[in-house]
Amino acid sequence: MKMSGGVEWALHCAFALTAADHPVSAARLAEMHDVSASYLAKQLQAMSRAGLVRSTQGNLGGYELTRPPSRITVLDVVEAVDGPTPAFLCTDVRARGPLAASPEACRTPCAIHRAMTAADEAWRASLRSVTIADLAAQVTGEHGRGVLDGVRNWFNAAP
Amino acid sequence: MKMSGGVEWALHCAFALTAADHPVSAARLAEMHDVSASYLAKQLQAMSRAGLVRSTQGNLGGYELTRPPSRITVLDVVEAVDGPTPAFLCTDVRARGPLAASPEACRTPCAIHRAMTAADEAWRASLRSVTIADLAAQVTGEHGRGVLDGVRNWFNAAP
DNA sequence: GAGACCATACTCGGATAGGTCGTGTCCGAGTGGGGGGGG
């Protein structure tokens, strides 16, 4: 079980866009984080498809958040990039083989399926309880406001 | 993010072994669940390596639980088969690029890393709170004791 | 001087190869049981 590495990039971009006051291109975000621009574009497209960021084309175009960061949860970003499908897929093993359970007994999810689903929901709830604004608040609380100001200034500086 | 499909098989096997009173071969478990015997063997070997089951070779050999099912959690099985590595791997993006954070500022995990770790821990805690005995109790509570008895009888029956 | 037009350079978006890990399979090493022989 391995999560897509692009999730980390997407979260960092969401955090950085918190400090931006105008659209930022994918190339600039990639340069800032020193990652592959082409691949980062893929993650940003996924976020755009999910409605987390708005993309504007043309010169001075780029990505910007569509909602205030306090209304974007970490789970939103994770599901946008990594997909909303739960990690565990029940294949209804109990309905197969010589000791297969009767079809009507399989109306309710099996105990294993329930346990995995509950864990998945706990994971999602934890990610849902943290917003991008919370991340920004934690960073400023630990390292000062200069971090976000530095990002904003770097965005405003000419390439 | 997709979990190994073998986890489901391993959990069903752990549940089935609850009803066994003597070692059960991998081939028999595979026949019972109608899955690939060769591949199921791989999962059972992983559980053996993790110390969840004991394997005995030779005739009438097979696998049996090493501990009472009340002391085997679902998390134990998941980690044995799928690996104990957390799904999220922090690559310390903040320490790269033109706005890289100072090395001493990176002594503590970044906010993103903490959020993902907390979610992972919540997931693990949920899986840790359910034991194989709990699963068996749920099944007997819903479908009667006949299920486990049927499994035991099928194990005792000649191939 | 003001307005409209156009060329341009920049942006995103999806379609396209390569690498890595999960999936599935196979065969060899090891071992306990059962039958046969001997006492």
Added chain:
DNA sequence: CCCCCCCCACTCGGACACGACCTATCCGAGTATGGTCTC
């Protein structure tokens, strides 16, 4: 009749291909900007 020995069939364990998904990349479609020409 009981004990010992040997053969065997059955077991696990690790090593070996195949395939799917993630990773990484490229080129084409579209658009706002800035300059230029005309009125």
